[in-house]
Amino acid sequence: MIKHIGVVGAGQMGAGIALVAVQSGFETSIFEPSKQAQEKTKAYFQKKLPPHQPLFVTQLDALSNCDLLIEAIPEQEALKIKLFQELDSIAKPEAILASNTSSISITKLAAATKNPERVMGMHFMNPVPVMKLVELIRGLQTSDKTYHAVKATAEKMDKTTTTSKDIPGFIANRILMPMINEAFHALQEGLASAEDIDTTLKLGANHPMGPLTLADFIGLDTCVAILEIMDKKPCALLQQYVNAGWLGKKTGRGVFSYV
Ligand SMILES: NC(=O)c1ccc[n+]([C@@H]2O[C@H](COP(=O)([O-])OP(=O)(O)OC[C@H]3O[C@@H](n4cnc5c(N)ncnc54)[C@H](O)[C@@H]3O)[C@@H](O)[C@H]2O)c1
Incomplete structure (x- = not known):
């Protein structure tokens, strides 16, 4: 039975996951090493006014009493492998690592x-x-018990679940990332303005937001990382934005400006 959730990495995603966990009645603890990200997440919680606050811990091993640990650190394989080794050594034997x-x-x-x-x-x-x-x-090794406990937790968070095999990109990004990459190619070629590319997909394909705005929301660095893991070459223009430090909404500038 999952009662206590530990979130590791409270950036865009971790902060949101922690908020939903708190709102769904889970005891929630957060480990976030960056002071700046910590402050941002604390301010985010103050604005959202959940029924109770999460606990911010300063050491990973303070999460050893959690039933479920959810990792949301940057999309880099070596970083995540190292973290999973650490989580494996600090978590109690029956805890789930997600x-x-x-x-x-x-x-x-x-x-x-x-x-x-x-x-x-x-x-x-x-x-x-x-x-x-x-x-x-x-994963190939995931037990039925783990799968059902995680599914029940997502449902308690009022989420709908789909299940994918462990193939790069899973379902969502398998289909989404080639579209985002193609939108950058279209922009690079000068096919149309960024606004017109997004408006065409919004009004022409009934997407709630255009692919370039969506990329800005995801984070352009994250898009590059996902494309590379999927063995797809990121568009040169997308890579250039990342080189410039224009990572999207989280840095105030991507394809569009958010200041
Ligand atoms: N951005 C999206 O739209 C989106 C959607 C779904 C999934 N994801 C995935 O979620 C993960 C996080 O993405 P994000 O957009 O929140 O990134 P982010 O850059 O906003 O946040 C990552 C956080 O992890 C922290 N961190 C770095 N190393 C750490 C470590 N060793 N231990 C603990 N914390 C550490 C950073 O300080 C930062 O606050 C990635 O794997 C990404 O692919 C992102």
């Missing part, structure tokens, strides 16, 4: 632990409090 990764192999993260059947993908969408979907990804 990753919010958009594309990295759950099977590989699980293989980095001594207890791989308790590892699983729990892919929330951005912004977490608004988006109804959680994609569930079973």
